[in-house]
Amino acid sequence: MANAIELIGITKRFPGVIANDNVNLAVEKGEIHAVCGENGAGKSTLMKILYGMQPPDEGRILVNDEVVTLASPSDAIDLGIGMVHQHFMLADQLTVMENVILGSEPMKHGLIDFDGARTHLKAVAESYGLSIDPDDLVESLEVGERQRVEIIKVLYRGAEVLILDEPTAVLVPQEVEELFNNMRDLKAGGASIIFIDHKLDEVLEIADTITVIRQGPTVATVKPGDVTAHELAELMVGSELPSPQTTASTVTDEVTLEVEDLTVLDVDDRAVVDYVSLKVRRGEILGIAGVEGNGQTELINAITGTEPQASGTLTLLGVDITHADVGTRREAGLAYVPMDRHQEGLLLEAPLWENTALGHHTRPPFAKGIWFDRDGARQRTEEIRRDFDVRTPNVEVPAHALSGGNQQKLIIGKEMSSDPKLLIAAHPTRGIDVGAQAAVWQDIRDARAKGLATLLISADLDELIGLSDTIVVMLRGRLVATLDPATITPRDLGAYMTGVAVAQEAS
Amino acid sequence: MNNPTLRRIALALAAPALAVIVAVVVSSIVLIISGSNPIDAYHDMFTNALKLETSIDILNRATPFYISGVAAAIGFRMNLFNIGVEGQYLLAAFFASVVGGAVNLPPVLHVTLVLLVAMAVGASWSGLAGVLKVTRGVNEVISTIMLNFIATGGIIAGLIVVWQDNTGQVNSGTTPLPKSGRMPDLNSWVEVFTRDIGKGRHLTGVLLLAIAVGVAYHLFINRSRMGYEFRASGYNPFAARAGGIAPKKMVLSAMVLSGAIAGLVGMVEVLSDNYRYDQSFVRGLGFQGIAVALLGRNKPAGIAVAALLFGFLDASRGPLQASGSASTEIVVIMQATILLAAVVAYEVVSRARQKNEASTAAALLAGSQS
Incomplete structure (x- = not known):
């Protein structure tokens, strides 16, 4: 034809x-x-x-x-x-x-x-x-x-x-x-x-x-x-061996974040996050797998507090933060690596030291009473530049002058150096080169060893399997499966994400 | 121009210089078409500006422009367009005149009271637009324009009849402020350095207030935590929100602060010129302020330069009319072309700067690695 x-x-x-x-x-x-x-x-x-x-x-x-x-x-x-x-x-x-x-x-x-x-x-x-x-x-x-x-x-x-x-x-x-x-x-x-x-x-x-x-x-x-559906899933998500290798588990019994029956509605009152409950413990990386558009964005927005939730409770370190605003959650130890660094992560026209302050500007070294501490911010930014290998001539350049990988390292650096208790990381290595990717993985793993609880959302299955201690699969707003990254293959994970595996179990 | 610092400074100065040149060219063309000699006109404008009395006049005119520019700039820094400075300052000046004319207090207290009333009225009037925006999503451009009409055509027009002072004046207005409520002029300060100021000119004391407003604006926007939150919201509202800066609180405080400063715009007339609000109270300062803020890039010093430039052009009307070298409308044409050219020039230069910054950063890195 x-x-x-x-x-x-x-x-x-x-x-x-x-x-x-x-x-x-x-x-x-x-x-x-x-x-x-x-x-x-x-x-x-x-x-x-x-x-x-x-x-x-x-x-x-x-x-x-x-x-x-x-x-x-x-x-x-x-x-x-x-x-x-x-x-x-x-x-x-x-x-x-x-x-x-x-x-x-x-x-x-x-x-x-x-x-x-x-x-x-x-x-x-x-x-x-x-x-x-x-x-x-x-x-x-x-x-x-x-x-x-x-x-x-x-x-x-x-x-x-x-x-x-x-x-x-x-x-x-x-x-x-x-x-x-x-x-x-x-x-x-x-x-x-x-x-x-x-x-x-x-x-x-x-x-x-x-x-x-x-x-x-x-x-x-x-x-x-x-x-077969499995073969198609494999074609779509790829099945190379995971490169970020997991290290010995550091998961503890202390629950850092507890989400109970969280529901988020869209403008048409449909549940885009549908009675989701999960726990992230100290030293644990909980990976959320799912094809984009299945409620992950809304879930993290509800946890960070940028979007309202319809029902459910959020508890951070034993404190109910269901009705707390973003600033309060930030001060309670929530760090956030947004999925789109240009949209939510950076002030592109502002110098780097103003960027590192964002989200932490109410606390030292960025704040001094009612004043913004410019010297403190510059110094902290220099430290981040050194510790997280942010390639930049100096900290006065505007954020848009950095390459994508260096922008991402700056964001990871500013979030990690604020001594967070909970990290929400959405696609932390999207669109950055291999070298920067490895650095970001190492940073997250180091923080995990020090007791950071991490909620990781990623479209990169190798990254999810390699970094996570536990993987849950999100499909059409629900958590449909809990998987062990030690035994799951990208191919099987792809089947769960695209609804094939669940459909098979049901039939 | 290999030195990056030099190049940055050159780029910063390029835009306003370009704008002024374009304005001069366009105005010259207009002058030639209308049958005037541009050289004569510019000569008259400059020789006039060099006179002491004209300098005083320029400062007096620039003072309200500056305050109005800062009021507009506070909103602009957050991408909020407070078009309502006009209504806010008129309403504030009206109530401040009424209160100021009705009480008798010791001098400093009296002036302070008038200023506080003006700021409070301006802040509430623009705060209203802020509340409408955060609770009902009403666009502040529309609400502030409508509030302008309500303020001037409704409240002031209605109340001035009730509260007017009928002691035989032709132009109905509020009761004039007593001596204690007037701001002393600064002539004696200037005369220390110069000859005596003639022609009954007085350098307004409100100039000091304008300088204080400028310093406070600089400290607030560039040095305070809240100023940082303002700027962050202006750069990128989504990133600001993710960083824990509550958008509604920012909108409301920006509107209230902008309105409070707007309330001071009419103080030159109330405290040091006419001492009351009447039917011929100066109008249009709010819209001039928007132009001045745009020209000054919302920066404390930039607005000052823009206000002085507009003050100079405004002060040129008289001599142009007197000498007959050009029609006074050329002043408005120049203000408009400067503004239009500045907006275009800033955009061109900012694109050049972004390219420059990115390539400089890349070049420096390449240099440091090799």
């Missing part, structure tokens, strides 16, 4: 990162093609290239076997490529039809031709078997229905190739079933679908072909019938 879309040798580099490395992807007409891979694997960049939002550095894009150049999304739309974004772009106060025609309103005698639009919309919806009332207000719709509106919006503009960016991430299981039925109808109607997902049970159910990307390059293109 002819290819609707073909990407050949696509390479895209960002400063310091190769997002796509010689990626090949061929989508046949009328097939559902899944693109799998961890966050950071390069899926989103690839889709942006295909939708004309970013130009590739190298490689060719073929649409209907002809080489094309996509300078903007409107080029892509003209070629019949449409994208449904993960976050809906709908105006709540407008009706379904108004949303669908927004931006390409049909005109008649200088006025919007609503009748023509309604007829066209109904024709499109019926031919693809999508049911929706064009006159409903979008704010009255359920999440699944809103997604259908987004799909119709794309089809209305004549798209024959649909890109669905993690369409199931926002849906509950019944809605996922409905979406899959819609996708089958679309396929029957002649559309080709590229969809991004990393829940393998879902991928195996719906896809005709699966392409796996891992940290840049394409790893494999397979048919669902030819692989």
